[in-house]
Amino acid sequence: MEPEGLVAHDALAVVLRITGAVPSVLLWQRAREPQAGRWALPGGRLGAEEDVEASVRRHLAEKVDLAEVAHVEQLAVFSDPHRGPAPRRVATAFLGLVPTDADPALPGDTAWHRVDALPDTAFDHGEITRAGIDRLRAKLSYTNIGFALAPDEFTVSELRDLYAAALGHRVSATNLQRVLTRRGVLVPTGATAAPGPSGGRPAARFRFGEHVLRVTDPFAALRPPGPPGVTG
């Protein structure tokens, strides 16, 4: 441990974006030892006048345009005393999400990497990345977090492809539309998209009604009793 029990504190970000048919994570390649050449999550030291969320946003701004990051939330603390070489560092990890239509300019040392083919990662950053993916998958099912992955306007098929990529399994456009409209998450814009070269009915365009995280599937289990006479 450092003098007088103090430790270095980092804020790290698992920034995810759907590319092609899989999520990708934003990594930068370390130029210097330790672990030169390995790929690391963006982030860095906690500053004197900021909390960890402000810190992760500040460090992220060095790698991507922050306006492109549609959602940020705390993941967990990683504090194994041997998670990296001395001196010790404790990290608060965050999940960040970037919409598919955003393709921000990146510094030369930084790139998106498909999560199904990660390069050699630095320290415990591979484990932290998996925690971010798990969080995203869980929240897709019971929140409106898709707003942070999708472009402003989209067709249901496009959204289905996003969900399928993030979840890692096929998703039915039919049911996705019904579920999300029933929950009041999806709002039709009135516009339609032109069909592709092989024809087909033009698709209606939608957008997410809210662009802030909301739990849309309050757990039915053990909810307070309803007013008398209201069965079911």
Next chain:
Amino acid sequence: MEPEGLVAHDALAVVLRITGAVPSVLLWQRAREPQAGRWALPGGRLGAEEDVEASVRRHLAEKVDLAEVAHVEQLAVFSDPHRGPAPRRVATAFLGLVPTDADPALPGDTAWHRVDALPDTAFDHGEITRAGIDRLRAKLSYTNIGFALAPDEFTVSELRDLYAAALGHRVSATNLQRVLTRRGVLVPTGATAAPGPSGGRPAARFRFGEHVLRVTDPFAALRPPGPPGVTG
């Protein structure tokens, strides 16, 4: 900030236990400034050779018998630069749960406080406590976390009272039993409890099948498609 960007890191615990008809939280009264007389969460400095979870367990052991704490999980990081007086401290908060039948001996400065009537709390410990209660309420609905609140053996009515106290609303014993047995969480022991002085049918006794956290309500929404031909 401290020399060279280092900060003190604390591990704090929101230890909850159901007492009477409400949850109570374990607090100790500060003897020294700052905030002498105010009530604080147990916890303290991160040690050199431990991660934050080991640290919170170590500090907790100074206040209660650790064997009585049935479950511990990470809550969140609290890092506002002005959450306490200088020098700055960052805290990783944990949720801890103690069964109702355990009533561990406590040091003189330490006591259980009903969460609906908290005393003056130190720093941001009131806010952290609320985060712990919220986490417990959420997890009661979709996990088997009740194992950490209930005694080893209990009747459904006793369990109903526990759930009602933790959730803050009435709970139906009928439905609680059905839900938890259907999920395979509750196991009958075969024993029965003697009725009270006013009579009534003897109640069957149950226990939690597992004493480790398990998600029992996998979100039905957007799960992977089943094998073909299996409808519904």
Next chain:
DNA sequence: TCAAAAGTGTTCGCGGTACACCCATGA
């Protein structure tokens, strides 16, 4: 007129709630 893609209608079944009813005991 045909293929392709979007979208709707319908059925099914699970699971949680509500509520009526039955069971076992003490006074």
Next chain:
DNA sequence: TCATGGGTGTACCGCGAACACTTTTGA
């Protein structure tokens, strides 16, 4: 035999999955 509390049986309903069918386009 009655009050009291425990336990079961049953109906209802929301909701997500599956799948057949209709709609609208390009070739």
